[in-house]
Amino acid sequence: MLRKYSNSRTLKDNLRLGVLTAYAAGMVNIASLMIFFAFASNVTGHYAILAAEIARGNWYQVAIVFGWIFLFFLGSFTSNLVVIHFNHRNTYLAHAFPLVLEILCLLTVGIYGEYFYEETLTESEFLVALMLYAMGLQNGLTASISNSKVKTTHLTGATTDLGILYSMFTKREFRENPEIRAKALLTTSIAVAYLSGGISAGFVYLQIGFKMFYIVCFFLIIVIFYDFYKLRLVRYLNLSKVKLTNNHQSFNTRSKQKKEVKAPVS
């Protein structure tokens, strides 16, 4: 999911990454809406609110919403900065780092919410800001490494694309085009995952409250460790297998040689 970049990524890579991160984003967004009454992943609404608050002259609200939008921007900026500057050194680490940051942000929200949250406005604003930064990190990363094919924190573009794609399917030539079918599959999967994440967050939050953020972190940890497993564990096992086979072969050869040496003596 994370170790490949841009056009070298397969549909399977994008599907796995898109579904898991969109599910996490859907959960974060609904949790934020239910707890803090503010969206944490889709920023379009915040732009509209910013404009409305400027028009009304509510400068406190203008500052808060402006800060939230800026943090989403900063998250995306951080992700791509890390990817483009460290990609050549270690692709996997450069791609995993923004997700590690995201997990830290969401863990902070979960732990703070569970043990320290006193429901003041400043705390709410700060926690929403952290979530927006986390979502910026995620969207920046997925868009950056997938050549903008995977965007998982909002569905405006995805819904537009789906409208276009499904209208294209009315023509046979497009229906049979594997590239268009792949794009439709990816976009539909992301939309379904985002919605499912949101619905499950609605139920889960009522049961376990802020602990729900640990579940979101769990999904992101799967994303990170899937490639870690592929890269390290499988390679380690393969190497061990090769070593074992080599050892076995050399043992056989040596024992054969010994037998050959011993034979003339007896």
Add this chain to the structure above:
Amino acid sequence: MRVWLTYIFALGTVVLLFYALITDRVSPEQQILGEWKEISWEYEKVDKNERVARYRHISDFVKQTMGQHLIIHQAETWTFLDNGKLKLRGEDKEEIVSWTIKGRGHILELRHDNDAVEYYDITGLDQQKMMLNFDSDMQVRGIAKLTFEKI
């Protein structure tokens, strides 16, 4: 190096802009503190029929009916205390509930002792006036608006 300086300058400008916007502005949490007197309940979305549209104000009977599940229907003065408590005072009744403000300072959450929760949109708040909106799923169509004056 020059590029990085440009980026640092841009970031500094944004932080300064944020600081300028946030300082000297009173947070809604501070602004709401004190005693407020209810002056009106109104329909925001009135009926298209002109004969009905003239009646924007809600009668006491309707107010009682639509607000029977809400805590505010008998309170004429609301006193927001800085310990997170709200004193609701009516003609012959007084109740204390907990209050918090959420979102970007636009949602007022009121919590009863029995954990029942009510939410109101703060659509206007300044030194003299406060406007709250709430949706009712009863026979009252549209959004009702409550206006308060600072005492």
